[in-house]
Amino acid sequence: MHILLSIQTLVNHIFAGLTLYSGKPVAVCLLLTAALNCLANNSLSEPVFRKASSNKVELGRLLFYDKILSGNKNISCSTCHHPSFGTSDGLSLGVGEGGTGVGPTRTTGTGKNRIQRRVPRNAPGLWNLGATEIRTLMHDGRIEQSNLYGNEFNTPAQEWLPDGLDSILAAQALFPMTSETEMAGSNEENEVAGAANDRIDNAWPIIARRVRAIPEYGERFVAAFSTIRRPEEVSIVEIANALAAFIAVEFRSMDSPFDRWRSGDTSALDARQVRGKNLFFGNAQCHHCHSGILFSNHSFKALGLPAFGPGRTRKFDPLPRDVGRMGESDRLEDAYRFRVPMLRNVELTPPYGHNGSYRTLVSMITHHAYPARSRDTWTKEELVLPKAHWLDKIDFIIEQDYLEMARQRSQIDINLPPLLTNEIHDLVAFLHALTGDQAKAQNFIIPERVPSGLPVSQRQLRQNGALP
Template sequence: MKQGYLAGLMCLVAGASLAAPDNLPDPATADMFPKIDIQQAMLGQSLFFDPILAGNKNIACSTCHHPTLGTSDGMSLSIGEGGVGLGPDRRLGEGEHVYARIPRNAPALWNRGSTLFHTMFHDGRLQTDAERPQGVLMPAARDLERPVLNPLAAQALLPITSADEMAGQHDENETAALVEKMTFMGESGAWSTIAAKVEGVPAYRAAFDWIIGPDEPVHITDIANALASFMTFEFRSTDSPFDRYLRGEEDQLSDLAMEGMELFYGDAGCSGCHAGTFQTDNSFHAIGMPQIGPGKAHVADRIYADIGRMSVTQDPNDAYKFRTPSLRNVTLTAPYGHAGAYATLEAVIRHHMNPRDSLMAYTIDQAVLHDVDTDHLDTEALDDPEEMARIAAAIEFDGVDVTEDQIPALIAFLEALEDPIALTGRLGVPASVLSGLAMDQVLPPGLVEAPAAPQPMTPNRARIIRAANPVPAVGPVRRADITPAELVRVDREITAQLLGR
């Protein structure tokens, strides 16, 4: 009798220990996303993978945001214009030299088209603002000329006019020359030059006829809206085990993931910043992430510095603050941090446990960088004791309450944020693009390897998935010959799922 009582009590205690926290977010719903025109999304798919948008026609949006690399590129800091290849395999083109790496980590695109996202970029330099033209705050000299679908559409206009990312150098092409002069807007601006280049491709002109009409010239915002439609549709991630758990399917999480969820929304305090349906408060925090790479040249005598949000607001209280990233599919989007300083989830969790000590102990071999020569050392900020002290002084918390033996539970919960439908893709990678230009080729898994690291690293789980589900050496990861009618059906099924029907 006594043994039965004790056994029952232990079961009750165990059950109580896995009880759901009372501060879980609301499940994703259809009204968290704009309605998407499928034809527009299919047009955007071609534009996303097409180097036609680049000044030298040699790099696409997908080069740094490829779906086979978690909608990023698997690197701490990217090689932009002048490179060849994808992800860890990317290298400099013949005779090319890059002044510097792209100064910030390429952010993942999961759910960025949701109406819950109002800011873009690590420093939030693009955000909704009712007092700005078309309701969006843009960087200097780049005010929107027409309304766009969402902030993601506005964001798409900036990399294509960045010299290091897609535009090229001022003496290489017409777009880059206009960018050098800070001439973006108007009929003779860089945006109009890009739009005219796209419109000059008959297949693109015909595709835009269906959306804007045959007599309407293609405007840069038409291109932006098509890109945003594709990204919103393709990278919507709302069917992870955690999503299904929030919708009432209580068997979706393992005991270890449940333990991690309790920590995340409880004692560890992760949800203080990683709040809401997509695990971000869309705000900015200084957590002492190490600064590597060329920096953003925010400070004249320290061009290697990156002061984050302060560069936008000019408020010293915002120094070294960066936007809280969403954690959807986070296990597939390494490296982590605004400069990609940490290559593994374990490492970045440990940084959160003791940010000051972690910052001061950081070494560059924890990053994943291409072996290329640039004009700037990647460790200039790390080698400056005063800059390191400034970053440390800005840290706004002492660390999360997590022990070493709790890290596996947190990672198990973060793995439960992976959406297999989003990872497979809805439209997928096209076999070709409408311009006919060559696309970045997806290599067989065995040929895609990260640069050798001086210390053991957790394998990139995106590569593990590709190894288990091999992709062809060329062509699409997933067949893209889906009819518009089938896509409408798929979209309705997803919407119905979000509505709980």
Template sequence: MASKTKKLGLVSLALCIGLSLNINVNAATPHKKSNFFRYNGGISKTDILLRKKLRFHDVKSVEKPAPQDPAMVELGQSLFFDKELSGRRNIDCETCHSPFLGSADGQSQSRAQGAIGLGPSRRQNGDERFDFLPRNALSLWNRGVPGWDVMFWDGRLSGNAQEGFISPAGDDTPQNFTNALGAFSAFPITPDEEMRGFPGQLDVFGQPNELGDLTDEDFVEIWDLITARIVNNEGYDELLDAAFPGVEQKDLDIADLSNAMGAFMTEAFTALDSPFDRYLAGDNSAMSDSAKRGALLFYGRANCAACHSGGLQTDFEFHNIAAPQVGTGRGDAAPLDLGRGAITGNPSENFQFRTPSLRNIELEGPYMHNGAFDELEDAIRHHLDPFTSLATYDASQIEFELAGIFQNDPQTLETILSTLDPELVVYGRPLNDNEIKDLMSFMSALTDPASLNLFEIIPTSVASGLPLAD
């Protein structure tokens, strides 16, 4: 399939160069070879340079996911928006992955259990126990494309149906997931501060939460109880029978439900019709001149593609770009967040995070693993000069309860900067403001216009009958 896509890409590229060549070559005297580079038809000098760079970096059209089973998508849609999946029936996936907020939640770190409201206006609910999630909510764009095998900012879940899955559940990781996205959906349910709820707290109807007294590590028990909730809910009968024809509902497990959510997310959040996609498919008029100049920088002097490589602008690897260490931090190292290093235990990987895909990036701020930057331009400028960025960082741009929690003592900064990724370079002179504008135009060219309005993915109701609103 990949080689077929490649051939098609090359054919359309050859066709489009051929077409514009015809115009020029016919007009040119045959022996003047230099005319070869003077296209004034469908392809400009910028296009020639950019297409050469894209070929050099092996950037090709992204392979679309296979069509999803409509019955799985319908079940997954209901589950994604259904608070029945959370211990206290008070929070659903969409709370943090909103169609209105770039499939994330617009907060630097997510407010989960004990909070109420949507997006940036979500606040602690009275005096209920409330902890921030340790990270910025990731977006869900294109997570279902073939090859997206690494999940979370630190890659602690990975794998595919052929090679198997690795996850925080260790040996308890089910292996009957369709793909890493399907596997992922089983995990937001387990942490107490995220969807499960704290001990002793009642659900929204004043009833006990049967998940509340478990621990985050009781994966199997949590998954069985959540599956039982869905299977025992009459509202789900039809959806389950349609999605799993011939399967007894009592034989369903969490992987089946997760796969359905994966199918829904794939259907809802695949976003591969941006100007950049159309340019890759051969349409030279799809991107503005400024976006093309930005792309030339991205794939050239600014070296962005050293990490943000391939059609999705990620190498799926981990790098330390010395993002400001603000907010709660995560795990034993809090208030620091060691990222990949905390998963592998290898100090040389401390402060590394998975290179984010930049698709639809302008829709999903704040940016970085902890939402350190409110503005996309600031996130980009950070890469260009991390030293100055850390020295001048304004920690009031994160959630107000966390504002000012910035680990910027000289010793910590030195430690973080000591393993800064060497690929973080700009060749030649520093970028000027116009060049940064061009880079921003290129970021805009990565937005799929269809993602600007996702009203149609929101159901009118969910199968359990719980309210959609918070």
């Protein structure tokens, strides 16, 4: 990529100089430009994606939309990762167990069933998670490929993670089911949450028993997995592998205008998108972190985003802060660093940042260019947070810790050139060119029913006109 940019700069200088001299382009510039276009079309290697059988994908689809996987049987994976909201939920911080509805209109519940706290971080999109280059997942990378515990993955379950998971995506799929704020509920409410409270791996067999006891699921698992001869053999491993197969195949997205441009269709990008592309790979330096065909180098960076919410605290944290990657690595240099997100379909997944602190791409890019100023002028109007008056204090209590605020301001990894307003809008236009056609058209199959018989709330809400 750096070679490509150097050639681009060379072409620009030669073209400008010779045009001034002769008043019109010359053959050498045309040849160099043609060579540059050839390099540009081939400089980004195609990703390798995991494959799965149609039986396994369809089984995963049903599980993804089925509330049977949650402790109180009232929330599914799709609640926080719905295709209508870019496989996210349109909220700054998610509303998990106890909430009602889907998307930005989801409410925080009422009475004793209302949420006790928000999900600590923004729900990321699920696009292209089947790519084999991905070795870490979650904002803090707490799911990663590693044989530290002898089971191929380093996860919060440590040595208790079950064997047989076929991908890092399958490993990740296990943990929302055991999270109190996401899908499990509190340990007084149901046996799943109670078991997870004792030890995380105690909950998964309970969920597996629920699923395999449903005749249709039992038949589908036998058909999808050659290792399963009888429904009684289904474990949480097969459930996770089926979910991962569905997510990897269904949400693969490589059909954007940028992809057509890479294939030689020079009309695929308009003038503003071309300017944004040149900035992205040039003076704006976006490509240093958002590199490769998936637009991420999968590293961790501190952006100094405005702090709010319950944070992902550790037992000894005095206030609800979020130290990011350091919470997993225990390395001081990782403080406040979060995983660099992939940018395909980013247009569809607002709000932005690990805590959803900016509701538009303009605001998020502006923060990248001017992090200190943006943090100081940030207001709560940037947030998309369903009201919960009983959480008002905890949502913003971190602002009272002046030492913590100073620490966060001092740890910012980005130092980009200043950007003009029109340049920021050009970059936004280019990011829109990374939106896949299928993703934008929402051409995804949502099942009318699921084997558990539990309501597929997303389908009901769509029929009632609540979803866009």
